[in-house]
Amino acid sequence: MSFYRTLIAVVAAMGLATAAFAADEATTSTTTTDTSTKTVQIADSSSSQDATATQGTDQEKVNVNKATVKELMKVKGLNAAKARAIVSYRKKHGDFKTLEDLKMVKGFKKMNDDNMKKIEDQLTIG
Numbered sequence: 172m173s174f175y176r177t178l179i180a181v182v183a184a185m186g187l188a189t190a191a192f193a194a195d196e197a198t199t200s201t202t203t204t205d206t207s208t209k210t211v212q213i214a215d216s217s218s219s220q221d222a223t224a225t226q227g228t229d230q231e232k233v234n235v236n237k238a239t240v241k242e243l244m245k246v247k248g249l250n251a252a253k254a255r256a257i258v259s260y261r262k263k264h265g266d267f268k269t270l271e272d273l274k275m276v277k278g279f280k281k282m283n284d285d286n287m288k289k290i291e292d293q294l295t296i297g
Contacts, residue, residue: 232295
């Protein structure tokens with residue numbers, strides 16, 4: 172019995188060590204790649220800053236009454252559980268009349284006003 176325990180422990184240790192060393196190699200190669208892309212981004216940052224600023228304002232809003240769980244998960248501040256809760260609430264109670272109705276959904280009741288405002292800015296009813 173002791174032989175098998177030792178064998179399992181050795182195999183497990185080798186497996187963990189191999190994964191740890193593989194992760195170290197992956198991080199090293201990623202770091203070198205990131206360094207080269209950072210230089211490119213720094214060079215291009217002056218021309219792309221204006222595009223990034225306008226892109227944030229042109230972001231399409233997600234319709235709460237028609238969106239799927241995957242579409243709702245793209246909203247910054249909504250995780251999978253909250254997106255599922257929105258869809259579930261919508262199926263049980265019908266479409267939302269206003270964005271304030273989101274406060275009736277489980278998980279949104281105790282949310283502070285600042286976070287709720289950020290989420291509501293990315294959503295639409297109609």
